[in-house]
Amino acid sequence: xxxxxxxxxxxxxxxxxxxxxxxxxxxxxxxxxxxxxxxxxxxxxxxxxxxxxxxxxxxxxxxxxxxxxxxxxxxxxxxxxxxxxxxxxxxxxxxxxxxxxxxxxxxxxxxxxxxxxxxxxxxxxxxxxxxxxxxxxxxxxxxxxxxxxxxxxxxxxxxxxxxxxxxxxxxxxxxxxxxxxxxxxxxxxxxxxxxxxxxxxxxxxxxxxxxxxxxxxxxxxxxxxxxxxxxxxxxxxxxxxxxxxxxxxxxxxxxxxxxxxxxxxxxxxxxxxxxxxxxxxxxxxxxxxxxxxxxxxxxxxxxxxxxxxxxxxxxxxxxxxxxxxxxxxxxxxxxxxxxxxxxxxxxxxxxxxxxxxxxxxxxxxxxxxxxxxxxxxxxxxxxxxxxxxxxx
Numbered sequence: 001x002x003x004x005x006x007x008x009x010x011x012x013x014x015x016x017x018x019x020x021x022x023x024x025x026x027x028x029x030x031x032x033x034x035x036x037x038x039x040x041x042x043x044x045x046x047x048x049x050x051x052x053x054x055x056x057x058x059x060x061x062x063x064x065x066x067x068x069x070x071x072x073x074x075x076x077x078x079x080x081x082x083x084x085x086x087x088x089x090x091x092x093x094x095x096x097x098x099x100x101x102x103x104x105x106x107x108x109x110x111x112x113x114x115x116x117x118x119x120x121x122x123x124x125x126x127x128x129x130x131x132x133x134x135x136x137x138x139x140x141x142x143x144x145x146x147x148x149x150x151x152x153x154x155x156x157x158x159x160x161x162x163x164x165x166x167x168x169x170x171x172x173x174x175x176x177x178x179x180x181x182x183x184x185x186x187x188x189x190x191x192x193x194x195x196x197x198x199x200x201x202x203x204x205x206x207x208x209x210x211x212x213x214x215x216x217x218x219x220x221x222x223x224x225x226x227x228x229x230x231x232x233x234x235x236x237x238x239x240x241x242x243x244x245x246x247x248x249x250x251x252x253x254x255x256x257x258x259x260x261x262x263x264x265x266x267x268x269x270x271x272x273x274x275x276x277x278x279x280x281x282x283x284x285x286x287x288x289x290x291x292x293x294x295x296x297x298x299x300x301x302x303x304x305x306x307x308x309x310x311x312x313x314x315x316x317x318x319x320x321x322x323x324x325x326x327x328x329x330x331x332x333x334x335x336x337x338x339x340x341x342x343x344x345x346x347x348x349x350x351x352x353x354x355x356x357x358x359x360x361x362x363x364x365x366x367x368x369x370x371x372x373x374x375x376x377x378x379x380x381x382x383x384x385x386x387x388x389x390x391x392x
Contacts, residue, residue, distance in 0.1 A: 003030025004349040009079055011036050014086040015044050017159035019114050020053040022166025023084055028342045028351040033057035041360035052339050056354035061361035064095045068381055075371045077102050082110045082170050089119035099185040109183040110173040118189040133158040137194040162193025232291040237308040244304030255297050256285040331356040
């Protein structure tokens with residue numbers, strides 16, 4: 001069956017999280033995606049996430065600093081629709097494959113640049129990684145933590161924002177090309193990815209009131225959501241939402257069988273020791289219930305509740321399976337793996353996983369032959385890359 005991006009070729013020169021993950025969304029909608037790697041491979045290959053993020057593409061190793069390797073890449077770029085790169089601004093120009101140089105080869109090409117900081121930013125030429133962009137974008141001051149002051153965010157927000165911008169920017173440029181007949185240079189960055197998630201209502205946590213800490217705290221002392229996690233029988237847990245907007249037909253305490261339950265509206269105004277006594281009593285009542293039975297009882301009385309499952313259980317969850325969000329992939333390094341499925345469902349032109357992460361340079365010879373190189377030229381380029389790899 002045809003896929004949405006059949007006939008589109010993407011050259012992926014990006015490293016890290018945002019580029020590979022953003023390109024993955026396009027690769028699994030049918031784009032012929034070629035991961036262009038230096039001799040020895042992408043230095044981030046040891047990163048566990050690459051097993052998934054680099055699947056559904058071919059690997060082509062080439063030394064862009066070698067004239068023969070540069071010429072091979074230019075031949076490849078002449079056949080491409082999109083090039084994605086994550087170097088600092090100016091590096092592609094220095095290598096001889098900047099936008100103007102690529103456009104001279106292929107007027108319809110889209111170059112999507114994804115540095116840490118955008119061109120013109122005061123930090124544009126500094127090495128940039130997700131954690132450093134977190135620091136420079138103000139994100140570490142917005143989350144209360146285990147002590148006052150900035151804290152490192154577990155979620156790589158700059159990269160998680162930027163990967164959406166990669167896929168959206170690339171597809172938007174393709175649509176514009178249909179109207180104009182020309183490609184263009186699309187620029188985003190990890191810094192812009194960090195700003196994608198912020199509300200722009202900045203809050204300095206050291207100046208925040210107690211209510212802000214109560215709402216946002218994710219460590220000790222717990223915020224408003226943490227006490228709504230309860231242990232049931234057999235060490236199984238549930239989370240009861242307090243912000244669902246539903247009107248329960250019975251209170252949670254009535255369902256649990258808590259004796260002399262407090263009025264939910266006045267409970268927050270009780271003395272701290274009295275609130276603590278009811279909290280302990282409520283927690284003990286939860287432990288008397290089988291989780292499945294309790295979830296059914298709460299839901300039937302209009303409470304928003306969800307069992308808390310272990311991370312690995314997600315792949316066996318009936319909803320995950322029904323949505324084709326779990327897949328078995330035979331990886332050349334790890335063997336049989338369970339991975340996330342294609343996260344975008346297009347019913348008319350469905351996406352599909354097109355293979356595991358390729359080994360370094362797995363498709364170099366095939367791609368060189370597709371570009372018209374004869375056996376001698378292929379052997380020369382491959383052996384040259386191997387020598388570079390050995391030297392590295």
